Amino acid sequence: MSARRFRNSETVDFVIVGSGAAGGVLARELARANLSVVVLEQGPRLAPADFEHDELKYWFKAGITADVLASPQSFRRAATLSAEVPKVRNPLVYARGVGGSTLHYTANYWRFHEIDFRERSVLGEIAGTGFADWPISYAELEPYYTRVDWEVGVSGLAGVCPFEPPRTKGYPMPPLPVKSSGVLFERGARKLGLHPVPAPMAINSIAYNGRPGCVHCGFCHGFACEVMAKASTLTTMIPAAEATGNCEIRADSYVSRIEVDKRGRATGVAYFDGEKREHFQRAKAVVLAANGGETPRLLLNSANAAFPQGLANSSGLVGKYLMFNYTARALGTFEHELNEFKSVQVTRILHDFYDSDPKRGFYGGGGLDARIGPQPTMWALRTATEGPGWGAAFKAKLQEFPRSMQVACHSTSLPLESNNITIDPAVKDAWGIPALRVTYKDHPDDLAIARFLQDRGAEILDAAGALRVTRAPVGDSSLAFHLLGTCRMGDDPRKSVVDRHHRSHDVANLFMCDGSSLVTSGRGQPTMTIQALAMRAGDHIAKFARRNEI
Amino acid sequence: MDDEGNARRTVLRGLATSLGVAALPWAEMARAAHDAHSAMQTPETLTYTLFSASDAADVEALTSQIVPSGATPGAREAGVTFFIDRGLGSFFSHWRAGFLDGLQKFQATCHDQCPGAERFAVLSSMRQVEFLRTVDTTPFFDQARLLTLCGMFTSQKYGGNRAGAGWKLIGFEDQHVFAPPFGYYDRDYPGFTAQPEKPS
Numbered sequence: 023m024s025a026r027r028f029r030n031s032e033t034v035d036f037v038i039v040g041s042g043a044a045g046g047v048l049a050r051e052l053a054r055a056n057l058s059v060v061v062l063e064q065g066p067r068l069a070p071a072d073f074e075h076d077e078l079k080y081w082f083k084a085g086i087t088a089d090v091l092a093s094p095q096s097f098r099r100a101a102t103l104s105a106e107v108p109k110v111r112n113p114l115v116y117a118r119g120v121g122g123s124t125l126h127y128t129a130n131y132w133r134f135h136e137i138d139f140r141e142r143s144v145l146g147e148i149a150g151t152g153f154a155d156w157p158i159s160y161a162e163l164e165p166y167y168t169r170v171d172w173e174v175g176v177s178g179l180a181g182v183c184p185f186e187p188p189r190t191k192g193y194p195m196p197p198l199p200v201k202s203s204g205v206l207f208e209r210g211a212r213k214l215g216l217h218p219v220p221a222p223m224a225i226n227s228i229a230y231n232g233r234p235g236c237v238h239c240g241f242c243h244g245f246a247c248e249v250m251a252k253a254s255t256l257t258t259m260i261p262a263a264e265a266t267g268n269c270e271i272r273a274d275s276y277v278s279r280i281e282v283d284k285r286g287r288a289t290g291v292a293y294f295d296g297e298k299r300e301h302f303q304r305a306k307a308v309v310l311a312a313n314g315g316e317t318p319r320l321l322l323n324s325a326n327a328a329f330p331q332g333l334a335n336s337s338g339l340v341g342k343y344l345m346f347n348y349t350a351r352a353l354g355t356f357e358h359e360l361n362e363f364k365s366v367q368v369t370r371i372l373h374d375f376y377d378s379d380p381k382r383g384f385y386g387g388g389g390l391d392a393r394i395g396p397q398p399t400m401w402a403l404r405t406a407t408e409g410p411g412w413g414a415a416f417k418a419k420l421q422e423f424p425r426s427m428q429v430a431c432h433s434t435s436l437p438l439e440s441n442n443i444t445i446d447p448a449v450k451d452a453w454g455i456p457a458l459r460v461t462y463k464d465h466p467d468d469l470a471i472a473r474f475l476q477d478r479g480a481e482i483l484d485a486a487g488a489l490r491v492t493r494a495p496v497g498d499s500s501l502a503f504h505l506l507g508t509c510r511m512g513d514d515p516r517k518s519v520v521d522r523h524h525r526s527h528d529v530a531n532l533f534m535c536d537g538s539s540l541v542t543s544g545r546g547q548p549t550m551t552i553q554a555l556a557m558r559a560g561d562h563i564a565k566f567a568r569r570n571e572i
Numbered sequence: 573m574d575d576e577g578n579a580r581r582t583v584l585r586g587l588a589t590s591l592g593v594a595a596l597p598w599a600e601m602a603r604a605a606h607d608a609h610s611a612m613q614t615p616e617t618l619t620y621t622l623f624s625a626s627d628a629a630d631v632e633a634l635t636s637q638i639v640p641s642g643a644t645p646g647a648r649e650a651g652v653t654f655f656i657d658r659g660l661g662s663f664f665s666h667w668r669a670g671f672l673d674g675l676q677k678f679q680a681t682c683h684d685q686c687p688g689a690e691r692f693a694v695l696s697s698m699r700q701v702e703f704l705r706t707v708d709t710t711p712f713f714d715q716a717r718l719l720t721l722c723g724m725f726t727s728q729k730y731g732g733n734r735a736g737a738g739w740k741l742i743g744f745e746d747q748h749v750f751a752p753p754f755g756y757y758d759r760d761y762p763g764f765t766a767q768p769e770k771p772s
Binding site: 075076077078079082083091109179181182184197199200201202204205206208212217219220237238239240248356358359360361362363364365397398399401402403410411412413414416417420421423424 | 664721726
């Protein structure tokens with residue numbers, strides 16, 4: 023590998039914090055523009071061969087996620103309550119390691135729709151929320167969505183979904199082979215007059231871009247792909263960034279704060295290496311792509327005399343408007359085996375309920391998909407949604423594993439100031455850095471749309487001939503994989519943290535680009551949009567650098 | 573065996589140092605898994621390292637009510653008690669104190685509520701079930717259930733799921749490569765056809 027190495031004392035053009043969905047893309051885009059880039063990743067650099075099918079390690083010992091013992095996060099339902107660190111898992115689940123959460127994601131890659139970017143204008147104000155339009159349109163992002171399809175690698179079938187937003191190009195790969203869950207979902211949905219279509223997935227259905235096709239092992243969600251068929255930036259963007267000779271990926275490098283000079287410009291970042299020794303990487307500009315939890319934490323932990331509320335926080339909105347997306351689940355048991363533990367999570371989706379409909383009496387919309395139940399241990403732990411979770415009847419229920427599937431209903435979360443990331447005044451991590459504190463309670467409309475969609479999911483399972491349909495309880499969220507909205511994008515510096523090009527309103531050479539940039543939540547599956555935003559940000563930031571406008 | 577074990581430990585420690593702090597739990601877990609796995613190769617020496625014989629009997633009786641034995645294997649056949657014993661001594665050591673404390677309270681409550689019975693394990697199965705109904709919402713029961721299911725269904729290398737008993741019970745196949753058709757319903761799928769009609 024021709025990866026370049028930089029010294030800390032060298033002032034590189036860009037230091038990027040995070041190597042995940044956005045950080046990986048930005049590294050490649052900026053390095054290709056002939057700019058020098060150091061990427062600091064808090065986790066290790068693992069090879070695909072290191073990844074295992076090991077539920078105990080990945081779900082109960084944190085595996086590649088932030089361990090609750092070393093990297094605790096606290097959680098509370100409201101600012102009036104005291105925050106607690108959970109015993110087993112942190113409330114915000116993200117992967118540590120080169121590749122970030124693209125290591126362990128499901129790789130659902132539908133695009134946001136045109137409506138997502140201008141929903142506030144269409145629907146009007148929603149009292150008590152920060153519901154707003156985006157400063158950019160779908161049309162502006164479309165070329166970058168297409169680049170993600172082709173450069174990251176998305177399999178799918180264009181032109182068959184009547185709700186699909188306009189696209190300039192089809193998918194580079196055909197859809198993945200349908201699973202029994204997809205066939206049943208399609209059958210049930212069509213009986214009800216709905217429009218199920220093959221799921222767009224960032225998983226190779228055939229060999230593409232130097233990576234092989236999927237071998238259908240079934241360990242996507244929560245696990246990293248050992249054959250590289252699932253597109254992680256670890257195996258797509260990062261090697262391409264390194265191949266330019268302009269980029270160094272520095273793993274086990276955990277950033278603690280951003281420093282600014284007297285003029286209020288960022289000078290670089292302080293970080294710990296794998297031996298917990300502190301270093302400082304100088305850079306002409308800093309890009310935060312650390313995810314919607316860690317990016318605001320870093321800004322808040324970088325408070326100083328000139329920025330007492332935290333860096334880039336003149337709006338007071340750093341960390342606020344946290345959105346999780348809701349996932350309601352309807353579970354169906356069928357007569358014959360589906361064997362959903364095989365192959366990718368999702369092979370069919372539908373967007374008939376994507377748009378918010380004022381006639382329902384609440385805000386919200388969503389996308390449904392047919393999917394696997396989780397792998398054995400998580401299946402066993404989650405199965406007992408009714409009756410006692412032990413004894414002979416429970417055992418019989420466990421044995422329904424190969425005959426079960428679920429319809430997962432992915433839906434909107436409204437942006438609320440009261441849902442946020444702050445710094446816990448008491449809890450510190452193993453490096454002595456103040457921990458992040460999550461405050462979150464779903465808006466009543468978020469739960470209403472979740473229940474509405476769950477009913478639709480249950481109807482589909484019923485129409486597909488399920489012997490029994492059950493609903494997982496819908497209640498307030500306390501665990502999230504989608505970390506969105508905490509440094510929102512906007513034109514007005516009083517109402518947003520970054521501008522339309524991801525530059526912070528307050529610090530001219532500081533950029534934030536990841537889930538934190540999102541203004542609204544979409545309907546789940548945010549990674550495609552995060553990567554399209556990063557492709558676009560890379561274009562613009564490279565232009566600024568060339569014109570000496572940073 | 574000993575030499576091999578020591579050599580592997582040395583390698584793992586070296587690996588942990590080279591990868592830094594983030595990799596340490598993985599190395600510890602690999603060691604624990606190695607030890608549990610080695611112990612299982614020589615069943616005549618299978619002994620509990622944490623539980624006393626009577627504690628082990630209670631834990632076995634409790635976990636066997638969570639996933640009972642019968643025509644198909646349950647927690648007992650999957651070696652769940654051994655898994656919990658080894659786990660609390662290694663990869664789940666942060667739960668050890670809480671579990672042992674909970675177990676003690678569970679035993680004391682059982683002793684109070686079931687006069688004449690010395691311990692939970694000696695109650696008839698019916699009386700065990702009756703008693704469990706009174707405590708199945710306690711944090712200890714939750715933890716015991718979590719550990720039981722981990723011991724049934726996680727990788728055999730951690731000392732449970734003996735001979736794949738848990739996976740066989742639920743029809744899970746431990747393979748890295750599958751090919752379609754995956755199940756009954758996708759066998760004769762004719763292929764996706766677009767629907768011509770537009771939604772109203």
